Amino acid sequence: MLMAHSLVPYRVWDMINKGRPFGKLGRPPSQNAIVHHGSQAHAQPGCSRKMMKETAPAAIHLKDYAPPRWRILSVDLCFVLDPEDTRVRSRLTLVRNGQAEAPLQLNGQDLVLHHIRLDDRPLQPGDYHLEGETLTLHDLPERCELSLETGIAPAANTALEGLYVSGGNFCTQCEAEGFRRITWFLDRPDVMAVYTVRIEADKARYPVLLSNGNLTDSGDLPEGRHFAVWHDPFPKPSYLFALVAGDLVCRRDGFTTRTGREVDLRIYVQRHNLDKCDHAMRSLQASMGWDEDTFGREYDLDIYMIVAVDDFNMGAMENKGLNVFNSKYVLARPDTATDDDFVAIESVIAHEYFHNWSGNRVTCRDWFQLSLKEGLTVFRDQEFTADQSLRAVKRIQDVQRLRTLQFPEDAGPMAHPVRPQSYIEINNFYTMTVYEKGAEVVRMIQTLLGREGFRRGLDLYFDRHDGQAVTTDDFVKAMEDANARDLSRFRRWYDQAGTPLLEATGTHDPETATYRLTVRQSCLPTKGQPEKLPLHIPLVMALLDARGREIPLRLEGEDSAVAGERTLELTAPTHVFVFQDVPELPVPSLLRGFSAPVNLRFPYTDAQLAFLMAHDTDDFNRWEAGQQFALKVLQGLIEAVQAGQPLMLDARFAQAFGQVLANGALDAALVAEALTLPGEGYLAEQMAVVDVDAIHQARQFLRQALGAALGDRFRAVYEATAGAQGMDATAMGRRRLCNLCLAYLCASGEAEAVALARTHYGSADNMTDAMGALRALLDCPGEARDQALAHFEARWRDDPLVLDKWFGLQAMDAAPGALDRVRGLMSHPGFSIRNPNRVRAVLGTFAMANPVHFHALDGSGHGLITDSVLELDALNPQIAARLVTSLSRWRRFDEERQGSMRRCLERIVAHPGLSRDVYEVASRSLDG
Numbered sequence: 001m002l003m004a005h006s007l008v009p010y011r012v013w014d015m016i017n018k019g020r021p022f023g024k025l026g027r028p029p030s031q032n033a034i035v036h037h038g039s040q041a042h043a044q045p046g047c048s049r050k051m052m053k054e055t056a057p058a059a060i061h062l063k064d065y066a067p068p069r070w071r072i073l074s075v076d077l078c079f080v081l082d083p084e085d086t087r088v089r090s091r092l093t094l095v096r097n098g099q100a101e102a103p104l105q106l107n108g109q110d111l112v113l114h115h116i117r118l119d120d121r122p123l124q125p126g127d128y129h130l131e132g133e134t135l136t137l138h139d140l141p142e143r144c145e146l147s148l149e150t151g152i153a154p155a156a157n158t159a160l161e162g163l164y165v166s167g168g169n170f171c172t173q174c175e176a177e178g179f180r181r182i183t184w185f186l187d188r189p190d191v192m193a194v195y196t197v198r199i200e201a202d203k204a205r206y207p208v209l210l211s212n213g214n215l216t217d218s219g220d221l222p223e224g225r226h227f228a229v230w231h232d233p234f235p236k237p238s239y240l241f242a243l244v245a246g247d248l249v250c251r252r253d254g255f256t257t258r259t260g261r262e263v264d265l266r267i268y269v270q271r272h273n274l275d276k277c278d279h280a281m282r283s284l285q286a287s288m289g290w291d292e293d294t295f296g297r298e299y300d301l302d303i304y305m306i307v308a309v310d311d312f313n314m315g316a317m318e319n320k321g322l323n324v325f326n327s328k329y330v331l332a333r334p335d336t337a338t339d340d341d342f343v344a345i346e347s348v349i350a351h352e353y354f355h356n357w358s359g360n361r362v363t364c365r366d367w368f369q370l371s372l373k374e375g376l377t378v379f380r381d382q383e384f385t386a387d388q389s390l391r392a393v394k395r396i397q398d399v400q401r402l403r404t405l406q407f408p409e410d411a412g413p414m415a416h417p418v419r420p421q422s423y424i425e426i427n428n429f430y431t432m433t434v435y436e437k438g439a440e441v442v443r444m445i446q447t448l449l450g451r452e453g454f455r456r457g458l459d460l461y462f463d464r465h466d467g468q469a470v471t472t473d474d475f476v477k478a479m480e481d482a483n484a485r486d487l488s489r490f491r492r493w494y495d496q497a498g499t500p501l502l503e504a505t506g507t508h509d510p511e512t513a514t515y516r517l518t519v520r521q522s523c524l525p526t527k528g529q530p531e532k533l534p535l536h537i538p539l540v541m542a543l544l545d546a547r548g549r550e551i552p553l554r555l556e557g558e559d560s561a562v563a564g565e566r567t568l569e570l571t572a573p574t575h576v577f578v579f580q581d582v583p584e585l586p587v588p589s590l591l592r593g594f595s596a597p598v599n600l601r602f603p604y605t606d607a608q609l610a611f612l613m614a615h616d617t618d619d620f621n622r623w624e625a626g627q628q629f630a631l632k633v634l635q636g637l638i639e640a641v642q643a644g645q646p647l648m649l650d651a652r653f654a655q656a657f658g659q660v661l662a663n664g665a666l667d668a669a670l671v672a673e674a675l676t677l678p679g680e681g682y683l684a685e686q687m688a689v690v691d692v693d694a695i696h697q698a699r700q701f702l703r704q705a706l707g708a709a710l711g712d713r714f715r716a717v718y719e720a721t722a723g724a725q726g727m728d729a730t731a732m733g734r735r736r737l738c739n740l741c742l743a744y745l746c747a748s749g750e751a752e753a754v755a756l757a758r759t760h761y762g763s764a765d766n767m768t769d770a771m772g773a774l775r776a777l778l779d780c781p782g783e784a785r786d787q788a789l790a791h792f793e794a795r796w797r798d799d800p801l802v803l804d805k806w807f808g809l810q811a812m813d814a815a816p817g818a819l820d821r822v823r824g825l826m827s828h829p830g831f832s833i834r835n836p837n838r839v840r841a842v843l844g845t846f847a848m849a850n851p852v853h854f855h856a857l858d859g860s861g862h863g864l865i866t867d868s869v870l871e872l873d874a875l876n877p878q879i880a881a882r883l884v885t886s887l888s889r890w891r892r893f894d895e896e897r898q899g900s901m902r903r904c905l906e907r908i909v910a911h912p913g914l915s916r917d918v919y920e921v922a923s924r925s926l927d928g
């Protein structure tokens, strides 16, 4: 799957990020203020987020966790909606949790406090203390009711956190700490309350009024207004609160749970998108059925709602009973969305649905435990997708994503453990490490315990902790208890950053018919972790004989051999495994299915890699052998480019590649994965000093040379796979392979291929083929390409999600003049720096998928991103911080580029009034 358009993980970061300013020169002081009985607001300076020149914002540490001193049993909220001045009345039922003297300290941000009453007695300014983002009350009784009226301005909220306006409609985003932008609260996940929410708004402008749980009342009010009351019976943390109000229509359907309860399913969208909801609805139904069948998890409310909004920082949000989605992960029709979009929608819908158990029923004690819900839920959505399509293809794509996005994070200045120890801004920790490496950690537990053992552990976890806010330790404990296993060494995966390296060697002794496999594990130091301890690593492996058959395995000291593969458990720095009855030198197939998130080195010869490519009985490892072979070939080409030598196609590689192409027994999707060369980012990771130009030239050469050498076969496979109909996995696999062949043909530069791509575009009846043609034409400057791009723009200028594809294609175009093109895109009428999807499509793609121009020697690419970061930071710090990560690995480059990137980071850090989000990423990058 091409990740080019997504700066990071799609749930997280087709998504970028959020945050808030901690002080901004030339900007009004924090709006936290008190107004009594209609008097003028007199602002109090918001101290906590002001970054004085010398004082950096403070970090929060896991070791400082303390249970809340108060609990909130129930919350009654009343929203009187108005884009400029929404009033939020809240009534909190509070009980003390611990010592009598503890004051109540509520979080709030950019709020105007209009009224405050304790047990129905109005409080005077001397009765409480309002400073910065904390509202403190002393000497409260054991149990009390606090009533507040707060004013907020949703239309002015460009951070897209808290209550904001998107496309004229109201919506909320509260994870992680957005609820404090709505009203004063104990805004932490270990405070769980029962919510009742009343919404009042103008009926014509906002006919639909939604919140979590069940609708309990609704009706008309004077002056054309109306109201709705929602009650959610499940206690929940504030980050799962949601409210939506607007002019929306809904696509309705239903689901009958396995115990026979009828669930009302609704997808709310703007009217013109009603014909793009079918796939999302089917995906939701499939997810609900799958979670029952696979994990025995049933849905618990009578209604499940999804709302699509255009302005959204991330992919989607699992609010109880009322998911809010980036419209990119809902809306799809075959002519507007690619096959990859369809698959991504299915997976994000599943992800948010699965959170109902892994996240909502059992939630996180604090934000350091984020991977408790995210790692587990990503694992669950990965398994779901694997069951809907080809398991091996799904695994290959997940591993590619991990290697190209998570491994670099884990090797750079932003490296952190799956359970971080500290953060400045939690929004910066919705990362590939917490999500994807976290999912790998869960997957390793399943590998160690077996599927059944894992299921037992998960059942115990849900049973034991239903309704609680818990830790990753509690999760591992449930796995241990249900299986009588000791996972104490395994727990280090949660605390140690960095990608481990496994170095394996094998020697065969014909005399004794034994094969000695030696495996050594190590891990480079990361910031704050100079020494790494050995981890508990499952190494799934097999030994193959000369005909590619798995040799039965018997280790020294065992009585009998076991057929097939086995899982070796590494716990020490070095292990030696001695296999018996191995008559001839075998080819080891190691780390099958990528059984651990590590780098593996084994000194394979080219012949052995070609053998594994053709014969390994593990689909994943067959693909992996091809990737390692291609990597060796590309590394040779990179060196040739650097040395100014002529580039030549490796004949043995071309032959192995051609055999895969000709292998009619393989599934088309698997062939397509096997024929996709390692990406430029992955190649960069393998170099001591990244040389973006040499990498690009080497990879382009290999694509061109393969396209030319195997032109007839590509053409034949193109013909054989063209015209696939339908949206099933088989048709999708054929389209993928067909478009890949087209891309190779175009890379060869033949005029005939350009004509073929033009026809392919012209006759495309679906977005996958249209994009496949455009992508292929990107390599072929000329009239055909320009015409197709112009046609696409004219055809889709009114559909922002489709236009993003057009933006992204041009942002990744490596032809000369990229900087001007990107500037041009930013002044296109369809572009807006306020919309995260547009920013990702143009700036994100440029920074992540156009290395040659982003890293242009004159520093112009870095400068453009830096200017954009600073402009964005004033509007949406979460997205701005995501963009800064593209500069964070400056130490990997040559001196000139290092200097340019470092100066950009220094310029960012020196910028007055920076957000905490951007400050944390930029400053860590500089000193990491």
Ligand code: TRP
Pocket: 011, 012, 018, 173, 175, 176, 313, 314, 315, 316, 317, 318, 351, 352, 374, 427, 430
């Ligand atoms: N919990 C969401 C998910 O993984 C992620 C998310 C959506 C999010 N919006 C956010 C996280 C805003 C932080 C801020 O499904």
Ligand code: ZN
Pocket: 011, 351, 355, 373, 374, 377
């Ligand atoms: Zn999630």
